[in-house]
Amino acid sequence: MATRSIAAYELKLAAPLAGFFVLFFIAPLLILFYVSMQSDTGTSLAQYARFLLDPFSLGVLGRTLWLGVEVTMLCLLLGFPLAWAYVRGPRWLQPVLILVVLLPLLTSVVVRTFACIVILGRQGIVNSALVSLGLIDTPLRLLYTEGGVIVALAQVQMPLMVLPLITALSRIDPNMDDASAALGAGAWRGFWRITVPLSLPGIIAGCMLTYAAAITAFITQSLVGGGQMLFMPMYIYQQATALQNWPFAAAISIVFLATVLAVVSVFNALGRLSRAHA
């Protein structure tokens, strides 16, 4: 106490928020876990066994995880050049690009997904004709393709990829490029051997945020994917509300939570490694 500097604040100040989190975040998650252990025969792992032994459920989980990989790859493919253009492009371009990236981040997900539906509807093979005919009940069905979901999710999650990449690329000394060129390395070689490795912490951070957001994106998945493609968030929602099967919904939630947690930990470990090397 005596050595307390004026710049220091006691951890006590975090107590209200900590209490709030214990009561309204940790306690609900514990109850979720408790409910997931309930079954007709009392407390057991029956719900988990049901999930893990059911090919349908495992298929939903697998499809969701794979969807995240596809979306993350597409975001990286388009997001990295976008961040590169922001950092290496002309100065006047920077405010324009940051607006292009930030506006979607702040715009409602429902609005952005709706925008995607309009776009994909236009570019769909038969869709434009159907919508112009006023068949307003059916056109959505043509959007129910995995490609459509990937593009829509990439559009929605791209800012999460670009922002960490901009930070990482801004930290690279531009002289590195000149040095690489002066030593005879071509543009591609310099890019793969210098720019990409040095921006690895940003790539990993961006991939983690994009991946976590893509697999949990309930609205975009359900509106663009529709009933044909079931992903984990909608699976949980259906079990909890339409079927009122709380123990099973809780078990799926726990499985999903644990999976996301595992993925995030892997990314965090990779991030620490990459920062140690970069």
Add this chain to the structure above:
Amino acid sequence: MRRRMGWEAVSFRVTLWGLAILGVLLLTLPSVVVIVVSFTSGYSLKFPPPGYSFRWYVSLLDAWQLQFAAGNSLKIAIWTTTLSVLIGVPAALAIARSPTARAKVLDSLFMSPLVLPALSFGLAALMFFSLIGLSVSPLTLVIGHVIVCVPFVLRTTIASVAQLEPTLLESSASLGASRLYTFRRITLPLIRPGIMAGAFIAFMSSFDNVPVSLFLRDARTDMLPIRMWQDLEGKLDVSIAAVSGVMIVLTLSLMMLMERLAGLSRRLR
């Protein structure tokens, strides 16, 4: 040799700029198309529209369900933002200034709602509230929203506290200012942009929240994004394009304002 390198540089630039332009198009085109389509004079989302009118914006004046939901969302978002700032800012000060392991643990705990599936948390919150006998109400909605929105306030506030010069505060103290006075006159003005940026993002994300509201609302507390989602599940309605147009323009204006007031773009990286 020279020509080969020239070709390589050209192919490199063309590829990267081409992909970057594709990225920009993917990010902007949908919003632009929605705004154009919202001014259609027809009944469909045809692009380009057959003619232009304000009819779908006028129709919003009678859309009481959407207005009711928007009013609810606004109220919940204001309460959520206020509560998030009130308990988030002190916590951010404590975490940013404590090098202890305990502060690190708290930091990870408070940030975890950002990456964990919010839908799982929404379901957990519903089970929790029904267990303790608290029925679904604006209160339960605000509580759920604070959990998923407070990380934004923490993140920007912690970043701005970390940039504070400790010497500034020490010189204030050595000149005889009390801790409270120093906080009010030095610390707070310096970290205010960080708090504002975080509060703004928390507000937007509460207003836009679906996964938590999905479980914690009822007919009396219908929320705008959920109403829009349910409308879209049923049919492709042009009035949703008008709502989208309004929301895009509002978001853009608020964003410009926050960029002015709080340097938003610098705080989001």
